[in-house]
């Protein structure tokens with residue numbers, strides 16, 4: 001039952017997961033692991049992994065490590081101009097100068113822009129983002145460029161865990177709320193041990209915070225989320241009270257997100273055992289959800305020919321509207337029908353023209369055929385408002 005009343009746009013938490021957290025906090029019960037998550041990752045990735053409390057903190061420590069160990073490179077990092085702000089902040093905190101390379105109209109990396117910057121700046125690292133509104137179309141070319149210019153490729157796969165895409169020398173995953181698989185926070189890097197031989201011991205030597213402190217800290221921030229954020233979904237919108245709660249929650253979360261992204265913690269919190277357990281508990285359910293999302297995305301693609309941004313990470317489906325006004329018009333029509341649309345995926349570091357045009361339509365497993373038909377119907381009726389993307 002609880003399983004049902006707390007859906008999220010990505011993976012929701014089950015009664016078993018809440019119980020695990022409560023048992024840990026109030027009864028000091030340390031959960032035992034069945035290693036299913038680690039086995040899954042090791043089999044899929046065949047790389048070394050290191051788990052931290054969030055992607056952004058791992059990112060900070062990795063770029064710091066790179067800076068210390070690549071004295072022949074300039075202290076410069078290249079980001080796509082459409083980037084998650086906390087990572088840019090982390091790079092700056094680590095003392096790097098940030099340059100942005102161009103992305104095209106489908107958010108794909110502009111290869112010539114990356115090449116020009118690599119040639120002129122001799123950067124320490126290049127970041128490649130696999131957002132859910134992004135594609136990996138040029139990833140191989142960026143990887144080749146990084147090899148040519150002997151720079152490290154860092155891949156942000158916060159939204160691409162289900163695909164486990166890997167082009168980076170070091171690939172970053174996140175298990176925070178709203179991701180493919182969640183553990184009430186958390187992050188992981190995957191890397192080639194031979195290429196990054198000293199990285200693991202560097203990370204292991206960084207100060208650790210006691211597990212309990214982490215969980216209590218996270219849980220405090222997480223509690224209002226459990227109460228409120230469970231509700232902004234279409235099948236619960238039918239109850240006006242939930243609708244009001246979801247609005248309050250959104251305001252609250254936006255404020256929290258801003259604080260979180262602006263402020264940046266340098267401490268490395270190694271991921272506690274309980275988070276691994278939450279990942280294990282999430283895993284089998286998530287696998288089913290990934291399949292369902294792909295199916296939904298395929299139907300959207302077929303029904304809304306050429307209007308979806310190409311993507312391999314269908315945590316949501318992204319549509320590019322003609323302009324800002326069209327975006328609000330479409331959003332209004334969908335929301336009136338209790339469809340959970342997202343207007344802004346993240347607050348971007350630079351104001352980007354695309355930001356005003358993108359809208360995110362749901363692919364979560366609670367979108368059944370009936371709802372899908374409604375969404376597609378509304379979008380088809382308003383064809384003039386969106387742009388063809390392919």
Ligand SMILES: Cc1ncc(COP(=O)(O)O)c(C=O)c1O
Pocket residue numbers: 053054055056057084086087131156158159173174175176186187346
């Ligand atoms: C694209 C992208 N990169 C990185 C992150 C950071 O992940 P974490 O919250 O684990 O630091 C996020 C988080 O929302 C994200 O959306």
